[in-house]
Every structure is written in C-alpha cells, then in structure tokens.
Amino acid sequence: MRVLESVLYAEDLVAARDFYTKVLELEEMIFDPERDLFLRCEGSVLIIFKASKTVIADSGVPAHGTVGAGHLAFAASESEIESWRERLATHNLPIIDEIYWKNGAHSIYFKDTAGNILEFATPSLWGMK
Amino acid sequence: MRVLESVLYAEDLVAARDFYTKVLELEEMIFDPERDLFLRCEGSVLIIFKASKTVIADSGVPAHGTVGAGHLAFAASESEIESWRERLATHNLPIIDEIYWKNGAHSIYFKDTAGNILEFATPSLWGMK
Numbered sequence: 001m002r003v004l005e006s007v008l009y010a011e012d013l014v015a016a017r018d019f020y021t022k023v024l025e026l027e028e029m030i031f032d033p034e035r036d037l038f039l040r041c042e043g044s045v046l047i048i049f050k051a052s053k054t055v056i057a058d059s060g061v062p063a064h065g066t067v068g069a070g071h072l073a074f075a076a077s078e079s080e081i082e083s084w085r086e087r088l089a090t091h092n093l094p095i096i097d098e099i100y101w102k103n104g105a106h107s108i109y110f111k112d113t114a115g116n117i118l119e120f121a122t123p124s125l126w127g128m129k
Numbered sequence: 130m131r132v133l134e135s136v137l138y139a140e141d142l143v144a145a146r147d148f149y150t151k152v153l154e155l156e157e158m159i160f161d162p163e164r165d166l167f168l169r170c171e172g173s174v175l176i177i178f179k180a181s182k183t184v185i186a187d188s189g190v191p192a193h194g195t196v197g198a199g200h201l202a203f204a205a206s207e208s209e210i211e212s213w214r215e216r217l218a219t220h221n222l223p224i225i226d227e228i229y230w231k232n233g234a235h236s237i238y239f240k241d242t243a244g245n246i247l248e249f250a251t252p253s254l255w256g257m258k
Contacts, residue, residue: 064198128133
C-alpha cells in the first residue's frame with residue numbers, strides 16, 4: 001500500500017512555503033496562505049495545513065488538525081545528504097542531530113519553519129532502495 | 130524527493146497495531162506498545178508513535194509529538210476503494226465521508242483507532258498513477 005498524502009501542520013504558511021519550495025526545492029502544487037500548501041513529492045503529496053484552522057472543515061471533507069512538532073523523513077542518498085548539509089548551512093539552518101545507524105544507514109535531522117522535525121535518511125534504514 | 134517516513138500519533142498502540150495490521154493489512158516492521166509501531170508501505174514507512182511520550186527522546190534523536198487528529202491518505206484504485214469499503218464495513222468501521230472530485234478522482238474517509246482521519250484516494254487526484 002502506498003502513502004499518497006503525508007501531512008504536517010504549520011501556522012505561518014508563507015514561511016513554510018519559502019522553506020519547502022526554496023530551501024527544499026519541492027514543487028508547489030497549490031498554495032493558500034490561510035489554509036494549505038500542497039507540495040509534489042515522488043509518488044506522493046506532502047500537505048502543510050494551517051495549524052490553527054479546523055482544517056478543510058469548510059470544504060466538505062472531515063476536519064483534522066494537530067498541535068506540536070510532527071515528523072517526516074525524506075529519502076536521500078549519502079551524497080545527497082552531503083549536498084543537503086551544505087544547502088542547509090547556506091540557509092543558516094542547523095542540523096540538530098545526525099545518526100549513523102547500526103545497519104549502516106545515515107540520518108540528519110533539522111527543523112522546518114514551524115518546528116516540525118524533518119530528516120534526510122538513506123532508504124537502507126528500512127531495507128529500501 | 131521521496132517521502133521515506135510518514136508519521137501519525139496514537140495513545141493506544143495495541144489498538145493501533147490491530148487496526149493497521151489486521152484491518153489495513155500493513156506489514157509490521159517494529160512494534161513496542163509503549164513507544165512506536167513501524168509499518169511497511171510501498172517505498173516508505175508509516176510510523177505510529179505513542180502520543181503521550183516525548184517520543185524517541187531517549188533514543189538520541191530529536192523529540193517530537195503532536196496532539197489532535199492527523200491525516201494521511203493511501204493510494205487506491207477505484208476497485209480497491211470498493212474492496213476497502215466492504216472490508217471497513219466488515220469491521221464495523223464507518224466511512225465518514227466520500228468525495229467524487231471535479232477532476233474525476235474519488236476519495237473515501239475513515240478514522241483509525243486514535244481518531245486520525247485516513248483516506249483512500251485514487252492517485253489521479255494529484256495527476257499521479
């Protein structure tokens with residue numbers, strides 16, 4: 001079964017948009033600063049919903065919403081992790097943690113503009129390519 | 130960029146395990162009833178973290194955690210949506226909403242055991258296969 005939509009929440013969607021489209025270079029699909037930001041990923045969509053809204057309750061679909069720091073990981077090769085390390089540094093975004101896993105996988109952690117904990121991890125972490 | 134890990138939170142991980150592995154038939158990778166449940170999806174991992182824990186703070190990786198109903202969608206074909214409709218009914222799990230989108234896509238919504246809003250949607254919703 002494939003995940004088609006992953007979700008994080010942020011209060012300031014303008015800041016989130018800058019971060020996800022300019023720093024992480026994800027493609028913007030839909031953007032409403034008072035509502036949601038849809039970002040195209042490989043085979044799925046990452047949605048950033050405005051945290052303080054009973055989100056999308058007015059669009060006829062069930063309301064949802066969370067408070068607190070969420071988590072999401074992107075797949076990255078070792079060389080891509082090094083590229084991201086440099087790119088995050090360029091944007092003065094600190095790597096808040098780095099783990100070399102027992103199985104040989106490698107992760108770096110950083111925060112988005114809303115405090116969500118993001119990760120770049122080699123897919124070998126989960127025995128994937 | 131590919132999403133490698135998507136995350137939802139639940140307080141009762143035993144109930145979540147029953148739901149995600151028996152009803153949704155996802156493959157369990159790791160399960161700790163006081164901590165987390167890792168489920169294998171196509172090309173990614175869905176992690177259900179115990180909501181009341183400052184999750185994984187003791188494992189050396191940055192803490193995160195949210196309160197409230199999260200959201201996640203799985204890709205499903207039209208025929209798979211009909212199969213899931215029957216399967217959910219068998220488990221007395223109501224479909225809380227159903228949408229036929231303007232672009233021809235189709236979604237059904239239901240809740241997991243923690244109240245997270247789940248969705249089966251045809252990938253055509255996002256112009257994907």
